[in-house]
Amino acid sequence: MVYLTRKAEFSASHYYHNPEFTPEENQRIFGKCNNPNGHGHNYTLEVTVKGQVDQRSGFVVDLKQLKDIMNREVIDAMDHRFLNKEVADFKDAIPTTENLAISIWRRLAPKLKLAELHRVRVYETPDLFVDYYGEA
């Protein structure tokens, strides 16, 4: 089994707000992230897939195909977007880094044919990242 990781970058804005909370609760729990006008990050995405090395190609996965899937499913949908307003995944879920990682996993996992998705890592900033392994 060999693991392969491909990186991508995207920039997006978001804010944290739960309509079930009072304004005071939203402010207390989410702090500055509750600003309804949003704020932005340069996100770094790391997608790790695993699989056997194909005898003929020497690949775990065709990197170009992986790159195309990541671009189509994630980057095209999220880059330079306001996540709360423009990405349907966050209509009812708060676009935290945790939910972003889960959402990206759900977008990618069904599209990968040969290799298996192992981990989605999303860096919100260089000193904060979330890993999701598809666990319930």
Next chain:
Amino acid sequence: MKAYLTRRYWFSASHRLHSEDFSAAENQAVYGKCNNPHGHGHNYALEVTVGGQVDQQTGMVCNLVDLDRFVQEKILERFDHQNLNTLTEFKIVVPTTENLCVEVYGILQQGFHHAQVEKVRVEETMLNSFEYAGGKEIRF
């Protein structure tokens, strides 16, 4: 949905690697330059990984404010700009980064209850790093 959140922090400290179990010659042989009696320092980078179910209400494994506050009060204020050898936990235990990892993990495990403490990773320099997960295998 279970996810893992990692936060990175920095602190600077000095230490000297020296064991009372070794002779002077052995200390020199084992620790080399790190045995310099006056000590030397590092900019340590600390990565704390916590895991748990993502709360449906907040979208979070735990509130970063709680993690930051705990690490600031219990770890960074304890170790930043200190000589590690002068601290009680390193009176007998040699302040290698292995032992520092274990110590920091213990502080988190004991006192941080907003999420499960999964792993501690400490970079002593840009060229070496150490990870401890309470004896568990580390998944990458």
